[in-house]
Amino acid sequence: xxxxxxxxxxxxxxxxxxxxxxxxxxxxxxxxxxxxxxxxxxxxxxxxxxxxxxxxxxxxxxxxxxxxxxxxxxxxxxxxxxxxxxxxxxxxxxxxxxxxxxxxxxxxxxxxxxxxxxxxxxxxxxxxxxxxxxxxxxxxxxxxxxxxxxxxxxxxxxxxxxxxxxxxxxxxxxxxxxxxxxxxxxxxxxxxxxxxxxxxxxxxxxxxxxxxxxxxxxxxxxxxxxxxxxxxxxxxxxxxxxxxxxxxxxxxxxxxxxxxxxxxxxxxxxxxxxxxxxxxxxxxxxxxxxxxxxxxxxxxxxxxxxxxxxxxxxxxxxxxxxxxxxxxxxxxxxxxxxxxxxxxxxxxxxxxxxxxxxxxxxxxxxxxxxxxxxxxxxxxxxxxxxxxxxxxxxxxxxxxxxxxxxxxxxxxxxxxxxxxxxxxxxxxxxxxxxxxxxxxxxxxxxxxxxxxxxxxxxxxxxxxxxxxxxxxxxxxxxxxxxxxxxxxxxxxxxxx
Amino acid sequence: xxxxxxxxxxxxxxxxxxxxxxxxxxxxxxxxxxxxxxxxxxxxxxxxxxxxxxxxxxxxxxxxxxxxxxxxxxxxxxxxxxxxxxxxxxxxxxxxxxxxxxxxxxxxxxxxxxxxxxxxxxxxxxxxxxxxxxxxxxxxxxxxxxxxxxxxxxxxxxxxxxxxxxxxxxxxxxxxxxxxxxxxxxxxxxxxxxxxxxxxxxxxxxxxxxxxxxxxxxxxxxxxxxxxxxxxxxxxxxxxxxxxxxxxxxxxxxxxxxxxxxxxxxxxxxxxxxxxxxxxxxxxxxxxxxxxxxxxxxxxxxxxxxxxxxxxxxxxxxxxxxx
Numbered sequence: 001x002x003x004x005x006x007x008x009x010x011x012x013x014x015x016x017x018x019x020x021x022x023x024x025x026x027x028x029x030x031x032x033x034x035x036x037x038x039x040x041x042x043x044x045x046x047x048x049x050x051x052x053x054x055x056x057x058x059x060x061x062x063x064x065x066x067x068x069x070x071x072x073x074x075x076x077x078x079x080x081x082x083x084x085x086x087x088x089x090x091x092x093x094x095x096x097x098x099x100x101x102x103x104x105x106x107x108x109x110x111x112x113x114x115x116x117x118x119x120x121x122x123x124x125x126x127x128x129x130x131x132x133x134x135x136x137x138x139x140x141x142x143x144x145x146x147x148x149x150x151x152x153x154x155x156x157x158x159x160x161x162x163x164x165x166x167x168x169x170x171x172x173x174x175x176x177x178x179x180x181x182x183x184x185x186x187x188x189x190x191x192x193x194x195x196x197x198x199x200x201x202x203x204x205x206x207x208x209x210x211x212x213x214x215x216x217x218x219x220x221x222x223x224x225x226x227x228x229x230x231x232x233x234x235x236x237x238x239x240x241x242x243x244x245x246x247x248x249x250x251x252x253x254x255x256x257x258x259x260x261x262x263x264x265x266x267x268x269x270x271x272x273x274x275x276x277x278x279x280x281x282x283x284x285x286x287x288x289x290x291x292x293x294x295x296x297x298x299x300x301x302x303x304x305x306x307x308x309x310x311x312x313x314x315x316x317x318x319x320x321x322x323x324x325x326x327x328x329x330x331x332x333x334x335x336x337x338x339x340x341x342x343x344x345x346x347x348x349x350x351x352x353x354x355x356x357x358x359x360x361x362x363x364x365x366x367x368x369x370x371x372x373x374x375x376x377x378x379x380x381x382x383x384x385x386x387x388x389x390x391x392x393x394x395x396x397x398x399x400x401x402x403x404x405x406x407x408x409x410x411x412x413x414x415x416x417x418x419x420x421x422x423x424x425x426x427x428x429x430x431x432x433x434x435x436x437x438x439x440x441x442x443x444x445x446x447x448x449x450x451x452x453x454x455x456x457x458x459x460x461x462x463x464x465x466x467x468x469x470x471x472x473x474x475x476x477x478x479x480x481x482x483x484x485x486x487x488x489x490x491x492x493x494x495x496x
Numbered sequence: 497x498x499x500x501x502x503x504x505x506x507x508x509x510x511x512x513x514x515x516x517x518x519x520x521x522x523x524x525x526x527x528x529x530x531x532x533x534x535x536x537x538x539x540x541x542x543x544x545x546x547x548x549x550x551x552x553x554x555x556x557x558x559x560x561x562x563x564x565x566x567x568x569x570x571x572x573x574x575x576x577x578x579x580x581x582x583x584x585x586x587x588x589x590x591x592x593x594x595x596x597x598x599x600x601x602x603x604x605x606x607x608x609x610x611x612x613x614x615x616x617x618x619x620x621x622x623x624x625x626x627x628x629x630x631x632x633x634x635x636x637x638x639x640x641x642x643x644x645x646x647x648x649x650x651x652x653x654x655x656x657x658x659x660x661x662x663x664x665x666x667x668x669x670x671x672x673x674x675x676x677x678x679x680x681x682x683x684x685x686x687x688x689x690x691x692x693x694x695x696x697x698x699x700x701x702x703x704x705x706x707x708x709x710x711x712x713x714x715x716x717x718x719x720x721x722x723x724x725x726x727x728x729x730x731x732x733x734x735x736x737x738x739x740x741x742x743x744x745x746x747x748x749x750x751x752x753x754x755x756x757x758x759x760x761x762x763x764x765x766x767x768x769x770x771x772x773x774x775x776x777x778x779x780x781x782x783x784x785x786x787x788x789x790x791x792x793x794x795x796x797x798x799x800x801x802x803x804x805x806x807x808x809x810x811x812x813x814x815x816x817x818x819x
Contacts, residue, residue, distance in 0.1 A: 040543075040544040040545075040573065043544055043545065044553060044571075047553070047557070133699075134695060134698050134699030134700075135699050135700070135701075136699065137696065137699060137701030138685060138686075138701065177577075178577070178578055178611065178664070180662070180663065180686055180688055181663060181686050182663055182664075183609060183611075183662075183663035183664025183665075183668070184609075184611075184664075185611060192577060192580040192583075192584060192612050192613050193577070193580070193581075193584065194577075195576070195577030195578060195580045195581075195611065195612060196575075196576030196577035196580070196581060199576075260691055260692070260695055261691075261692065310695070314694065314695075314698065314715075315694070315714060315715065316691045316694055316695050317691050320543060323543060323545050323546075323689075323691070324543070324544050324545040325545070326545060327544060327545020327546060327549065327550055328545065330545075330550060330788070331550060331553075331554075333784075333787055333788075335710070335711075335713075335714030336714075337714045337715050337716060338715065338716050338717050338718070339714065339715075339716040339717075400573075400574050400575055400576050400581050401539075401572050401573065401574045401581075401585055402574060402576075402581050402584070402585065441686055441688075444686065445685045445686040445687075448683060448684050448685050448686065449658055449683060449685045449701070449702075451655070451683060
């Protein structure tokens with residue numbers, strides 16, 4: 001392990017890591033471009049590098065890419081990556097209320113703390129955690145995602161009915177494509193472009209970025225809505241009080257990241273709604289409440305450390321980005337898996353060391369650059385939106401090199417605009433879209449496994465635990481109201 | 497970055513210029529020809545980093561390094577829709593050999609399942625540059641040590657074991673071919689990637705799964721291979737019998753298949769084929785293949801197409817039994 005850190009101290013490895021992190025932040029911040037795109041683009045470059053440098057470059061891009069998303073999520077309500085959808089809930093209202101730098105500062109601090117805590121799990125107890133995560137089969141995946149879906153109802157700001165409608169609509173849009181449980185086309189209307197369904201990226205940037213651009217185009221220029229960023233980033237000693245929230249967010253993030261295929265966006269969602277449920281003032285969430293940003297950002301960064309655990313111990317990639325990372329290793333004749341620690345310890349420990357250093361570099365880069373980045377809100381909106389539109393179109397096209405994805409993006413821009421017009425929240429819409437395919441596939445896989453016997457869930461303790469948590473999530477507000485009423489009644493009786 | 501294809505091509509060129517000594521251009525170089533007249537686009541119907549992608553990039557680099565074609569090859573990933581995205585992209589591109597596809601027999605499965613609106617008649621086969629075969633694997637602590645034990649158990653207790661497959665993908669079809677041949681039945685659980693199959697078998701949530709031989713060997717522990725679907729035993733795992741040896745007429749060699757649009761001129765296909773053949777015989781490529789349980793060989797376009805037609809018939813028969 002020490003050797004791995006020493007290897008990182010070599011200037012070229014450190015340079016690659018810094019370049020990777022920096023590029024990742026920029027790409028992560030731009031709506032339409034994502035970390036996995038950046039990694040795919042730089043993959044051919046790594047063929048000719050030595051394996052340690054290749055790994056440091058790619059890990060830097062991965063960490064930077066997830067972290068950079070918070071910038072545009074907070075400033076423009078355009079999540080640069082799917083991982084930062086939840087950050088928009090409180091980050092953007094904070095920016096609108098004139099606390100843009102404060103939201104950015106909190107987001108960055110929470111990201112770094114999340115990264116470092118999950119690094120602790122990665123470095124300290126990888127094998128045990130990986131074995132634990134492997135026990136999770138289709139039943140556990142299904143109930144976990146179900147729990148996250150139920151939490152959506154709690155998250156919905158304002159009308160719960162509208163939130164649920166948005167989630168249901170998002171789920172409906174996830175239906176077309178190849179039904180993976182029977183391998184047949186579903187709701188494609190005979191179009192081969194529809195065979196792959198609606199892509200996540202076109203839907204995400206359509207609903208958030210394109211609809212925002214359209215709305216801006218329709219409204220007269222407002223300027224001076226946000227104050228000029230101050231020269232200092234506001235962090236106070238009292239922020240130490242966020243320690244329990246940071247710890248909770250990081251543990252939730254690491255733990256959800258552990259499960260391959262369940263990503264940073266679910267981690268952020270679960271952490272956010274847990275915080276909201278535990279909070280004494282849940283009504284403040286969604287209006288620019290600081291703990292909302294802390295919960296979302298600590299969890300989405302921590303999920304990377306979690307996802308690296310099955311990758312390096314078992315060779316199981318947790319996300320598309322990690323699958324590409326494996327590709328980069330196989331080019332160098334290295335296969336991630338249990339043998340990696342024996343065959344190429346410098347790579348296995350190199351990944352672990354690079355992850356920690358990338359988080360530190362991310363802090364330095366973002367902290368240094370953030371007050372300049374924050375000025376983008378001062379730029380003329382018309383010019384800024386035009387540039388973002390170019391990136392959105394390019395990014396949508398580049399995912400599958402397919403122009404139909406661009407039409408999908410524009411279509412969802414209109415859908416997003418319509419939803420906002422009816423005051424239906426976009427967050428639940430996109431998250432419903434992301435979660436329902438996983439829930440469907442896992443439920444049907446469970447039923448295939450058990451030959452259609454739903455009762456088998458009774459033999460799976462973790463699945464039952466998630467179901468119970470989901471149930472509590474639904475009924476807790478009513479219980480809390482009851483308890484509150486009883487307490488008040490008692491108080492009313494006592495003074496006599 | 498406005499045009500990914502160009503960007504990748506420029507990146508590729510830059511890398512080649514930086515990293516490779518500018519050697520003398522081989523005698524067989526196609527300098528005098530008017531084909532290729534511009535960089536070639538190789539469409540890979542999968543995400544970057546998988547085997548098909550890696551092999552396309554390696555062979556593309558080799559062709560460029562040795563000057564086997566006068567223009568570089570740029571790999572473009574068009575994932576999704578059971579290959580339909582890649583085929584659509586091919587149709588929009590040139591049909592004179594500047595746009596080609598690197599795929600494998602997943603294409604035939606999509607055709608057999610009737611997914612997408614493409615068939616063998618849409619393509620001209622350039623050839624196979626080698627390929628690899630998969631293994632059927634159980635968990636290390638499984639009670640079954642041989643395929644015979646497993647089949648006997650399944651015949652006695654039909655549907656008592658769970659097989660992790662992606663419905664309509666190679667693991668599904670290869671498993672079904674063996675099941676039809678040997679007369680047994682398993683229960684399926686959906687697992688759409690190698691990572692999912694690995695996770696399910698290692699965690700005890702599935703009993704059986706199919707892996708590329710290289711995936712199995714890299715795992716090293718936790719898994720036990722029962723049968724190899726290649727035509728001959730693999731030197732890296734001398735103790736794993738082939739299905740044919742055990743008396744089941746099932747084999748699956750998944751080739752790296754290079755395809756061009758059906759209307760590509762034959763002369764251009766021949767030009768591409770000779771470059772690919774030279775690349776696959778290059779010692780460095782041969783070594784990479786051997787290290788990764790792939791067999792390096794060259795099958796010319798016509799022979800490859802004949803093999804694919806035969807395979808497609810077999811797959812259609814299997815598809816009829818599972819739908």
